[in-house]
Amino acid sequence: xxxxxxxxxxxxxxxxxxxxxxxxxxxxxxxxxxxxxxxxxxxxxxxxxxxxxxxxxxxxxxxxxxxxxxxxxxxxxxxxxxxxxxxxxxxxxxxxxxxxxxxxxxxxxxxxxxxxxxxxxxxxxxxxxxxxxxxxxxxxxxxxxxxxxxxxxxxxxxxxxxxxxxxxxxxxxxxxxxxxxxxxxxxxxxxxxxxxxxxxxxxxxxxxxxxxxxxxxxxxxxxxxxxxxxxxxxxxxxxxxxxx
Amino acid sequence: xxxxxxxxxxxxxxxxxxxxxxxxxxxxxxxxxxxxxxxxxxxxxxxxxxxxxxxxxxxxxxxxxxxxxxxxxxxxxxxxxxxxxxxxxxxxxxxxxxxxxxxxxxxxxxxxxxxxxxxxxxxxxxxxxxxxxxxxxxxxxxxxxxxxxxxxxxxxxxxxxxxxxxxxxxxxxxxxxxxxxxxxxxxxxxxxxxxxxxxxxxxxxxxxxxxxxxxxxxxxxxxxxxxxxxxxxxxxxxxxxxxx
DNA sequence: GAGTGGTCTAGACCACGGA
DNA sequence: CCGTGGTCTAGACCACTCC
Numbered sequence: 001x002x003x004x005x006x007x008x009x010x011x012x013x014x015x016x017x018x019x020x021x022x023x024x025x026x027x028x029x030x031x032x033x034x035x036x037x038x039x040x041x042x043x044x045x046x047x048x049x050x051x052x053x054x055x056x057x058x059x060x061x062x063x064x065x066x067x068x069x070x071x072x073x074x075x076x077x078x079x080x081x082x083x084x085x086x087x088x089x090x091x092x093x094x095x096x097x098x099x100x101x102x103x104x105x106x107x108x109x110x111x112x113x114x115x116x117x118x119x120x121x122x123x124x125x126x127x128x129x130x131x132x133x134x135x136x137x138x139x140x141x142x143x144x145x146x147x148x149x150x151x152x153x154x155x156x157x158x159x160x161x162x163x164x165x166x167x168x169x170x171x172x173x174x175x176x177x178x179x180x181x182x183x184x185x186x187x188x189x190x191x192x193x194x195x196x197x198x199x200x201x202x203x204x205x206x207x208x209x210x211x212x213x214x215x216x217x218x219x220x221x222x223x224x225x226x227x228x229x230x231x232x233x234x235x236x237x238x239x240x241x242x243x244x
Numbered sequence: 245x246x247x248x249x250x251x252x253x254x255x256x257x258x259x260x261x262x263x264x265x266x267x268x269x270x271x272x273x274x275x276x277x278x279x280x281x282x283x284x285x286x287x288x289x290x291x292x293x294x295x296x297x298x299x300x301x302x303x304x305x306x307x308x309x310x311x312x313x314x315x316x317x318x319x320x321x322x323x324x325x326x327x328x329x330x331x332x333x334x335x336x337x338x339x340x341x342x343x344x345x346x347x348x349x350x351x352x353x354x355x356x357x358x359x360x361x362x363x364x365x366x367x368x369x370x371x372x373x374x375x376x377x378x379x380x381x382x383x384x385x386x387x388x389x390x391x392x393x394x395x396x397x398x399x400x401x402x403x404x405x406x407x408x409x410x411x412x413x414x415x416x417x418x419x420x421x422x423x424x425x426x427x428x429x430x431x432x433x434x435x436x437x438x439x440x441x442x443x444x445x446x447x448x449x450x451x452x453x454x455x456x457x458x459x460x461x462x463x464x465x466x467x468x469x470x471x472x473x474x475x476x477x478x479x480x481x482x483x484x485x486x487x488x
Numbered sequence: 489g490a491g492t493g494g495t496c497t498a499g500a501c502c503a504c505g506g507a
Numbered sequence: 508c509c510g511t512g513g514t515c516t517a518g519a520c521c522a523c524t525c526c
Contacts, residue, residue: 013514039492050516055493063307065488071493072523080488185487191435191453191478209435209453209478234435234453234478241485243429244309244324257495283511294497299512315512316505495521502514 018047019057026066026077027220029179036074037067066183066220080171080183102143104170106163107133107201117149120216121224128152130159135201143236145201149227154178170226171217180225185217191234198231209234262291263301270310270321271464273423280318281311310427310464324415324427346387348414350407351377351445361393364460365468372396374403379445387480389445393471398424414470415461424469429461435478442475453478 012020022037031037040058044051058075061067068078109132115125123129132148148170152159157177167173174180192212199206211234217226256264266281275281284302288295302319305311312322353376359369367373376392392414396403401421411417418424436456443450455478461470 015514036492041492050518052517053515056514058493069493070524072491072525074492074524183488187485187487189433189481189483189485191455191481211435237433237435239433241431241433243431244427259495280511285511294499296498297496300495302512313512314505315503316510318505318511489526490524492524493522495519497519498517500514500516503512505509505511507508 014049015053015056015060018043018049018054019060021047022057022061023066023220026061027181029181031077033077033079036076039074102136102138102168103140104166104168105135105137106166107135107145109133109159109163111152111159114149117227120227121149121151123151130155142202144230144232145198146228146230150225154180154225174225181220182217182225183220184222185215188214189239190214192231194231194233202231202233204233211237258293259297259300259304262287262293262298263304265291266301266305267310267464270305273425275321277321277323280320283318346380346382346412347384348410348412349379349381350410351379351389353377353403353407355396355403358393361471364471365393365395367395374399386446388474388476389442390472390474394469398422398469418469425464426461426469427464428466429459432458433483436475438475446475446477448477455481 022043025031037043038046040051040054043054043058047054058067058069062069065080066078067075069075109130111128111130113126114129114131118125118127118129121127121129130150130152132146132150134146134148135142136144136146150158155174155178158173161177171182174182190212192210194202194204194206194208194210196206198210199208202208202210210231213230213232215226215228215230216224217228219225266287269275281287282290284295284298287298287302291298302311302313306313309324310322311319313319353374355372355374357370358373358375362369362371362373365371365373374394374396376390376394378390378392379386380388380390394402399418399422402417405421415426418426434456436454438446438448438450438452438454440450442454443452446452446454454475457474457476459470459472459474460468461472463469
């Protein structure tokens with residue numbers, strides 16, 4: 001057990017090496033979300049370090065959003081909460097005020113090449129990509145259209161899954177069907193105008209102001225998993241951030 | 245020295261009480277940015293706790309962005325870096341590519357009442373507000389217009405300061421002239437269209453798409469200090485965020 | 489009651505910065 | 508060189524969850 005750390009750089013602080021080792025085990029799916037990690041005491045024994053060192057490693061992983069700790073219960077793999085949070089950007093309380101879960105529908109699925117997006121995903125420029133077009137609507141009114149690019153190799157099961165089996169959220173699907181866990185995402189917001197296809201999909205006039213959000217979602221191993229571009233009507237856009 | 249903690253809630257964890265006490269001393273301006281806080285050892289002795297407890301309090305304040313620590317040098321009050329970061333939202337590399345510091349010009353200064361904004365600032369609705377209109381430009385081209393509301397009482401020195409003495413950045417001014425330190429801010433982004441006065445100030449046609457950013461800046465005591473609404477051309481808007 | 493994480497202590501040694 | 512924060516240890520007791 002103890003030599004699990006020997007491969008990592010000896011110059012790094014102990015807690016960092018423990019953290020790296022745990023990250024790798026998390027990435028390999030060693031623990032589900034229902035099942036707690038070994039306790040601090042056990043981990044300390046496994047790695048041959050003091051409990052405080054394990055604690056520091058765990059706290060780091062909590063800070064990075066990989067783990068959740070709960071007193072009396074244990075330490076768990078965290079479920080990222082931004083999965084459907086794109087809708088955080090848009091006003092949801094359309095009329096009734098009740099928060100309705102947005103419905104998703106896959107408009108098309110193709111496999112092809114795209115040099116630029118493959119590069120963005122950290123792949124060989126010629127790598128085949130699985131490309132989805134997706135509509136998300138609230139109360140049967142289209143609110144967003146999304147273009148999604150995935151590594152066709154890693155997401156192979158999705159290329160045969162029936163389109164109506166995709167459900168409303170993709171990230172749980174990635175996890176269940178492909179064993180890939182989204183941990184972090186970076187988004188870029190900018191402003192544009194609806195091109196004819198976008199306008200048609202959103203049911204708004206061509207040229208209407210839109211907000212465009214590009215997202216790159218990263219897996220537990222910090223490599224890009226998904227590229228996504230979402231279009232929505234600018235008038236419905238509303239976003240809040242905290243600065244320090 | 246040791247009884248400095250007696251006023252705080254006895255049920256709170258020790259490190260929390262130390263943290264609260266330090267926050268208050270920071271808010272009172274006990275340490276400048278050049279001068280380090282007392283060392284961990286000294287603080288531990290002052291508060292009668294173990295060094296690890298002080299460390300946990302300090303780490304919390306670092307996480308909140310109030311402090312910076314540097315090995316071998318000491319622990320320092322942090323200078324928030326978002327002061328001129330509104331321009332993070334907009335494409336700066338206009339032509340030349342070189343990053344030019346944006347110039348600011350105060351267009352007007354008035355004192356008046358505004359119930360809603362006073363409430364936003366946590367003031368009595370009838371409290372007098374100091375309202376500034378400000379233009380910010382890059383290479384002599386207006387890029388942003390801002391409306392800024394402040395508590396006239398707390399920012400009293402600003403009501404008589406010559407308009408051309410305001411400089412390009414307000415937060416250092418708040419600190420130097422009023423002794424008020426901005427620590428955190430919350431921003432809301434939305435898209436709109438330029439009204440005639442905004443269009444005139446930005447030198448764009450009325451009705452052009454704009455990005456509107458509302459900001460509330462908070463002081464070290466976590467109370468709102470400043471309300472600000474910035475308008476810029478939407479086509480120049482570009483913003484990146486990280487989600488977890 | 490048994491086991492978990494949360495708080496707290498009291499030390500040791502190391503790495504870095506500055507005089 | 509001394510003093511700083513950074514790392515690490517080895518315990519203690521408490522608060523919480525679950526059976």
